[in-house]
Amino acid sequence: MADIADLADLMGSGLAAQARALAAGDVSSRELVERSLARIAETQPLLNAFRRVRAGAALAEADAADRRLAAGEAGEGFPLLGVPVAVKDDVDVAGEPTAFGCAGDFPPKSADSEAVRRLRAAGAVIVGKTNTPELGQWPVTEGPAFGATRNPWNTGHTPGGSSGGAAAAVAAGLVPAALGSDGAGSLRIPAAWTHLVGIKPQRGRISTWPEPESFRGITCYGPLARTVADAALLLHAASGSHAGDLHRPPPVDVLAAARHDPGRLRIALSVRPAFAAARQRLDPEARAATVRIAERLAALGHEVVEEEPRYGLIGLTFVPRSMSGVREWAGRVPDPALLDARTKVNARGGLLLGGGILRVARAAEDPLRRRVGEIFDRFDVVLTPTTAAPPLRIGDLSDLSSSRTDAAMIAACPYSWPWNVLGWPGMSVPAGFTTRGHLPLGAQLLGPAGSEPRLISLAAQLEAEERWFERRPGPVCGMAADHRTPGGLAGAAREAVGLEEMPPVVGE
Secondary structure (H helix, E strand, O other): OHHHHHHHHHHOOOOOHHHHHHOHHHHHHHHHHHHHHHHHHHHHHHHHOOOEEOOHHHHHHHHHHHHHOOOOOOEEOOOOOOOOOEEEOOOEEEEEEEEOOOOOOOOEEOOOHHHHHHHHHHOOEEEEEEOOHHHOOOOOEEOOOOOOOOOEEEEEEOOOOOOOHHHHHHHHHOOOOEEEEEOOOOOHHHHHHHOOOEEEOOOOOOOOOOOOOEHOOOOEEEEEEEOOHHHHHHHHHOOEOOOOOOOOOOOOOOHHHHOOOOOOEEEEOOOOOOOOOOOOOOOOOOHHHHHHHHHHHHHHOEEEEEEEOOOOHHHHHHHHHHHHHHHHHHHOOOOOHHHHHHHHHOOOOHHHOOOHHHHHHHHHHHHHHHHHHHHHHOOOEEEEEOOOOOOOOOOOOOOHHHHHHHHHHHHHHHHHHHHHHOOOOEEEEEEEEEEOOOOOEEEEEOOOOOHHHHHHHHHHHHHHHHHHHOOOOOOOHHHOOOOOOOOOHHHHHOOOOOOOOOEEOOOO
């Protein structure tokens, strides 16, 4: 159907464009899935984006999608029919293990998670599960279970974490979009560091079932894509509640929001992060990138004023919930002896901070919403840097103690986690690049409960001016290596633990 050049262009065109081409009969699902699988195989030795690749199953699902397309089933009810997408390895896919970045022999799951079920119901073909650090704890995607996942823009650096594999896969054009998760910025940080759009939706917007809530309510699923419209489309497809969910917000129309003008908004520019017990310094280039976005928004007619949310001691409510979640997940691994020493420290913290302390932390949520939410009496949106620093280098967090790892994380990524405590929507949009190293930077749009449509409309307006989707990393097999990595690309691939082999490929 499609020739090789057209197929290559289509692979880089995005989620909605691929869905339209499939519906029009310009390309088959099998062609797109085959191309996606080929690109995964080509890049895996270097980027290492995937933990599991579903080659045989994905091709069978593509053939089934082609039969449905031929029967005229494409349309509003099946907006992703035949499109290849990836999901992070913290959601269940029937027949696949969910290792969540851990080492060990995990059993295959018997059923899809609710989010995956909804993606399949929309017609998506799941080509594989992407890498994440152990239990999603760090803003880098590295670990002894799978090696290091690398940034397509500069392979000496991380794509971020914990949804780093998903971000690398989308940024490199292996899939047009991917589902990640966000427990402290785990989706927004990789979006910023790989020049993508990442949406952390309202808590419960996308079901976390079979978990009634994830990590005591701080973690949710969300999309990574190159454009606002594609991110909104994946969010639309994955959204919805399960009867067992603890959080079931009223629906919002994110698809229409991507096409609507946001109107004139009052935007608070905030560069001071919430208090945390670690040194924090905003990199001058990260600050300049956010200020430039603020100036662009002002030029679009919005009122932008410097103002800071009243965070208070919000960090004291985050830690018990985070560590309690780590303890719960650590109890499910087949061989606890294989866990990272820092995971064991955090799991012990989950025991110490459980019970009454955890109940107090949960009870503080509503007062914190009132305190922080006061800013939305005067402003529509809060604008912050997504991160305080450019992408970290591969290995920057390796071999550190638990306390030094926490300090390094807080220093690099202090802006995202408060919105996980509050459960409110936030999204990261591309904000430019560093002058040295050409490393991506992001800016964060934050809103109160149920504000995804406003954030998406504002981001779409900004995207129309910035046109960030036109800038992509070079072809992975020929991209410029970080010359500080011995041996260039080949050396980088050899250097990373576990990159000599492909991840398990099912169905070959």
